[in-house]
Amino acid sequence: MPAAMRSSGSEAIRPGLGTWRSLTLSGIGLRMHWLILVLVLLLGALQYRLWVGEGSIAELHSLKREIALEESELERLRARNRELQAEVDDLREGSEAIEERARSELGMIKPGEIFIQVIERPEPPK
Template structure:
């Protein structure tokens, strides 16, 4: 009788082995679920990026405001009747007269 119980216990273990450790196991299903959730989050980020790019393309095709803004910011273009003024800040490290401390006699 004891031998029969051991044989049946081993049979149950052998039958459940693929369920817990095999190719279609719970562990593998859990890993695939984790990979699926990671991929879905990546897809959401990429979809948001694609939506932003699609909106920019629509703006460029539909109106001139986006084109004008890009031309001003990226290419430095101005309109025909505008005056461009560039203000340069003086650096604190160089003297205003152009004479350095090494050339001034003591």
């Protein structure tokens, strides 16, 4: 018998089996398309949240900039506090700092000193 004529006989019993298999495979393909679509949408949503949403990379960089600014401001205030503490210590321990402040802020002089005030002439308008 020629090869084309040989058969196991199942084709004769179930003649629509080939059609059924193609429908099943196309159904699986359709399910795969839906699965791929859902996965792509999920990936897009996660990427959106990563780049734009709450807790995103842009927000992280913004917060890091704010932290750096606050740290520099904190260091400036700490330096100012150290200067003020040194001034307080000078005022507590010695009279030179008190004398200097009285002269510069209140215009006071010691007995026997002569106060000379220099007034500069304003430049004439051109």
